[in-house]
Amino acid sequence: MYPGNNPNEAVNILDLHFIPLLTEQQVQARVHEIGAALTARFPDQKPLFISILSGAFVFASDLIRAFKSDCEVGFVKLSSYTGTRSSGAIQTVMGLEKDLRGRHVIVVEDIVDTGRTLHFFLNQLQLQEPASICTVTFLRKPEAAAFPVQVDYVGFDIEDKFVVGYGLDYEGLGRNLPGVYQLSEQG
Ligand code: IMP
Ligand code: MG
Numbered sequence: 001m002y003p004g005n006n007p008n009e010a011v012n013i014l015d016l017h018f019i020p021l022l023t024e025q026q027v028q029a030r031v032h033e034i035g036a037a038l039t040a041r042f043p044d045q046k047p048l049f050i051s052i053l054s055g056a057f058v059f060a061s062d063l064i065r066a067f068k069s070d071c072e073v074g075f076v077k078l079s080s081y082t083g084t085r086s087s088g089a090i091q092t093v094m095g096l097e098k099d100l101r102g103r104h105v106i107v108v109e110d111i112v113d114t115g116r117t118l119h120f121f122l123n124q125l126q127l128q129e130p131a132s133i134c135t136v137t138f139l140r141k142p143e144a145a146a147f148p149v150q151v152d153y154v155g156f157d158i159e160d161k162f163v164v165g166y167g168l169d170y171e172g173l174g175r176n177l178p179g180v181y182q183l184s185e186q187g
Helices: 024-040 058-063 116-126
Strands: 011-013 016-023 048-053 073-080 086-095 104-112 132-140 155-156 178-181
Touching: 024 058, 024 132, 024 155, 048 058, 048 116, 058 073, 058 104, 073 116, 086 116, 104 116, 116 132
Parallel strands: 048 073, 048 104, 104 132, 132 155
Antiparallel strands: 011 016, 016 178, 073 086
16 A cells, blocks of 8 residues: 555555654755765866766766756666665676766665665775765665765654665665655564
């Protein structure tokens, strides 16, 4: 069931029950704050936003529109998740075609869970000698950070519970929810 116009309504996706965590308004306000901070930090550098697919595409699309100066956008596809658990191995399913040498790169991630995905990707990125690397994540689960990665901007720090919405999915579903919902322990 989808939450019509009531952001306080829970949602069911397949076999799981999710309760509201962040409203669309909270999300949008925070994304605009980060956009303003990035605009101030990269006023004339034409940064290249690199969105990690699939989850970060919703956040990235709002973030680049909250960035009020010239910028470019690229995409990479990495994947480490099946169901509600990280599978361990990272795969690069689709790489970047752009030359990163001398570019100011802003990596956009949906969520840093163990940090494995970002850790893996940042290592790859360094090899291409960008002028600078800035990292932005919409969500972060601090207690789960097994891999040390530097994140420059965090939308929201959340509990170590599975979430959907605003690009994040459960078995491919829930990405189109404008707010964020957290797995309910009640089932
Ligand atoms: P990490 O490599 O463990 O940091 O996991 C990062 C990736 O796992 C994210 O880019 C997400 O695609 C996925 N992920 C982690 N936690 C969640 C969650 O709560 N809901 C949906 N996807 C998640
Ligand atoms: Mg992802």
